[in-house]
Amino acid sequence: DNKGIYVYYASYGVICYDHEGKVQWKTPLPIATHQWGHATSPIIMEDKIILNLDYGEDDFRNLTALNKNNGELAWKTLTQEVSYFGDVFFLDIVPLFVMRIK
Numbered sequence: 001d002n003k004g005i006y007v008y009y010a011s012y013g014v015i016c017y018d019h020e021g022k023v024q025w026k027t028p029l030p031i032a033t034h035q036w037g038h039a040t041s042p043i044i045m046e047d048k049i050i051l052n053l054d055y056g057e058d059d060f061r062n063l064t065a066l067n068k069n070n071g072e073l074a075w076k077t078l079t080q081e082v083s084y085f086g087d088v089f090f091l092d093i094v095p096l097f098v099m100r101i102k
Contacts, residue, residue, distance in 0.1 A: 006049050006068065010038045014049065014066060027071035029053065030060065048074050 004024055005017045013029035032038030032055040043050040048065040055061065065074040 001044055001068075003068070006042045006044065008040050008042050008051060014042065014051070014071060016068070016071060025071040027066055027073075029064075044068060052079075054079060 005019070006014060007017065008014050010032055012026075012031075014027045016024040016026075018024055029051075030053075038053075038055045040052045040054075047068055049068045051064045051066070053060075053062050053064050061079045062076050063079060064076045066072065067074050
């Protein structure tokens, strides 16, 4: 967006860069131990960065929202079931998470 570039690294977490490539903030997240690793695309919605962290044990798999200005946790909610991938669609600016269940 006009303030920064937000990147999710499965081996670290989220890092925000300015438009010249300088690190603005870093937020470490638990590293996925799944055999195929983990990938998610950060979604910017207003002042939040939404991440689908769908890996790990039942008490960890979650949707996480970070404050895009400083990387602090805004909210987190557990997901219901294990999936093997998730897509995000925006319908009239309302995010719709579609998860494929095993």
